[in-house]
Amino acid sequence: EIVMTQSPATLSVSPGERATLSCRASQSVTSKLAWYQQKPGQAPRLLIYGASTRATGIPARFSGSGSGTEFTLTISSLQSEDFAVYYCQQYNNGPWTFGRGAKVEIK
Amino acid sequence: EVQLVESGGGLVQPGGSLRLSCAASGFTFSSYWMSWVRQAPGRGLEWVANIKQDGSKKYFVDSVKGRFTISRDNAKNSLYLQMNSLRAEDTAIYYCARDLNMGDFYGYWGRGTLVTVSS
Numbered sequence: 001e002i003v004m005t006q007s008p009a010t011l012s013v014s015p016g017e018r019a020t021l022s023c024r025a026s027q028s029v030t031s032k033l034a035w036y037q038q039k040p041g042q043a044p045r046l047l048i049y050g051a052s053t054r055a056t057g058i059p060a061r062f063s064g065s066g067s068g069t070e071f072t073l074t075i076s077s078l079q080s081e082d083f084a085v086y087y088c089q090q091y092n093n094g095p096w097t098f099g100r101g102a103k104v105e106i107k
Numbered sequence: 108e109v110q111l112v113e114s115g116g117g118l119v120q121p122g123g124s125l126r127l128s129c130a131a132s133g134f135t136f137s138s139y140w141m142s143w144v145r146q147a148p149g150r151g152l153e154w155v156a157n158i159k160q161d162g163s164k165k166y167f168v169d170s171v172k173g174r175f176t177i178s179r180d181n182a183k184n185s186l187y188l189q190m191n192s193l194r195a196e197d198t199a200i201y202y203c204a205r206d207l208n209m210g211d212f213y214g215y216w217g218r219g220t221l222v223t224v225s226s
Contacts, residue, residue, distance in 0.1 A: 001169075034212035036152075043202055043216035044152065055214060087152055091211035095168045098152040 002026050002090050006099035012107040019075040021102045023088035028068045032092035035064055035073045038101075039084045047086075048073065078104070109133040109215045111203045116220030123193050127220060129186040129203030137161075137181040140206055142213065143188050145199035145222075155201070156188065157211070171197075193224045 003026040013019045023033065031051040036044035046055040048064035051071060061076040075082055083106055088099040115127040129141070142157040156167045156177040165177050176189045186203055200221050204213035 032210060032212075036213075043218055044213070045216075046212065046214045049207070049210065049212045049214075089152070089154075089212060094166060094211075096154040096211050098154070100151045 001095055002029060002093055002097050004088055004090055004097050004099035006086075006088060006102045008102060009100070010103045010105060012105050013078050014107045015080060016077050017107075019078055019082075019104055021073040021086055021104070023066075023071040023073070023099050025069045025071075025090055027093075029090040029092035031067045032090060033064070033066065033071050034089045034091065035062075036087045036089065037082075037084045038087065044087065075104070109205065111205065111215060111217035113201060113203050113217045113220035116201065116222045118223045118225065119193055120226050121194060121224055123224070124189070124191045125193065125222060127188040127190065127201055127222070129188075129217060131184045131186065131203075131205070134205075136179075136184040139208060140211070141179060141186045142204045142206070142211075143177065143186075144202045144204050144213065144216075145197075146202070146219070147196075147199045150199075153199075158186070190222070193222075195224050198222060198224045 005024045007022045033051045035048040038044045052064045063074045065072050085101045085103045087101050110132045112130045119125050143155040158165045158177045174192045178187045200219040202219045203217040205215040207214040
């Protein structure tokens with residue numbers, strides 16, 4: 001099973017600032033990496049797939065990069081609605097596995 | 108509009124059984140793999156199982172193999188998860204999820220149904 005490690009676990013950021021979240025895979029997942037956003041009491045929402053392709057309706061301030069084992073989600077200028085938990089997921093090798101999540105909180 | 112609506116969750120004793128359902132609408136159900144993903148309270152996400160469009164292939168996470176089965180009824184646009192020999196660690200919100208036909212990531216999720224395994 002591929003283990004996905006996210007860092008940091010919690011990121012404190014002021015509105016308008018940039019947030020950078022990392023996700024590392026225990027072995028290569030090529031570019032088969034997705035990012036989700038989850039708010040309390042809600043289902044996850046797909047942000048990015050293929051490591052860098054934004055899902056339909058996702059604002060351009062969200063961007064993804066990386067391949068192999070190292071990936072990054074960047075939120076260029078945090079809006080109030082972006083404070084949430086973010087998960088990465090690999091879909092290169094079954095079982096599909098998620099990171100433990102990274103919480104972006106208001107500083 | 109794609110809609111996935113789960114039902115069937117509840118409180119069950121350890122060793123008991125429960126059957127979850129997911130009613131799908133707004134898309135051609137028979138054209139997509141379907142999945143169950145769970146989330147223990149305050150924890151992260153865990154893929155549980157998926158099933159091919161015609162039901163001919165099914166995959167499970169190791170922790171539920173032999174205890175859970177997944178099935179679908181394309182005529183009823185419905186997905187099911189039969190959970191037997193339930194354990195406390197199966198306590199979670201169970202989400203029905205659909206991919207975008209571009210890989211096993213999930214573009215559509217239901218709101219989830221809570222399963223609590225406790226005596």
